Amino acid sequence: MNREEQIRFAAYQVMELGKMEVVPEVFATEYVAHAGERTYTGHAFIRRFSKQMKTALPDVKVKKVEVLVQTEDTVTWQRTLVGTHQENMMGIPASGKQIEWVDMVVSRFQKGLIVEEWVVSELMGELLVKRPKIK
Numbered sequence: 001m002n003r004e005e006q007i008r009f010a011a012y013q014v015m016e017l018g019k020m021e022v023v024p025e026v027f028a029t030e031y032v033a034h035a036g037e038r039t040y041t042g043h044a045f046i047r048r049f050s051k052q053m054k055t056a057l058p059d060v061k062v063k064k065v066e067v068l069v070q071t072e073d074t075v076t077w078q079r080t081l082v083g084t085h086q087e088n089m090m091g092i093p094a095s096g097k098q099i100e101w102v103d104m105v106v107s108r109f110q111k112g113l114i115v116e117e118w119v120v121s122e123l124m125g126e127l128l129v130k131r132p133k134i135k
Contacts (some may be wrong), residue, residue, distance in 0.1 A: 003075050003107075003109055006068070006073060006114070007067070007077055007107060008065050010022070011062045011065050012062050013026075014046065015053065015060065015062055015081065016061055016062045018050055018051070018053075018054040020046075020047050023046050026113065027046060027114050028111070028113040028114065029054055029116065030042070030115060031043065031045070031116070032117075033045065033117045034088060034117070034119065034126055035119045035120075035121065036120075040076060049104040050056075052090075053083075055087050056086065056087045057083030057086065057089070057099075058084070058086055059083050059086075060081055060083035061082050061083065062079055062080075062081055063080040063081060063082050063100070064080040065078075065080075066073040066078050067077050073109050073110070074106055074108045074109070075106070075107045075109065077104075077105055078102055078104045079102070079103050079105065080100065081101055081103070081123075082098065082099070084096065084097065084098045084099075085127060089127055090127075092127045095127070097130050099123075099126040099127065100126070101122040101123045101125075103120070103122070103123070104119070104120045104121075105117055105126075106118040
């Protein structure tokens with residue numbers, strides 16, 4: 001599987017279907033994710049995040065994956081996701097509304113696996129915009 005296929009496979013299997021058994025096929029055990037000022041590590045993080053996503057947005061779908069730039073060991077890409085906010089997510093109460101957001105990702109590969117990623121996501125902003133107004 002080439003890098004683009006691997007990214008599409010991971011997005012669909014992990015984000016949309018929640019199939020955690022594929023994590024070792026795609027991500028290195030020493031995986032590191034950078035999101036804003038936070039850093040997350042390992043397969044356990046991927047599993048936790050996917051479970052959190054599938055709980056809060058049980059119908060989440062990967063609408064689009066677009067590769068923007070590839071170099072020898074990195075792929076810069078974006079994914080567009082859509083789902084209905086049914087449960088609390090990161091302290092934000094469920095809105096019951098459908099949201100759509102884009103994640104920009106730079107994935108670094110080593111020995112055929114994704115070893116490190118930098119992610120910028122619109123998810124939190126969309127969750128906050130779509131939440132019910134507090135009276």
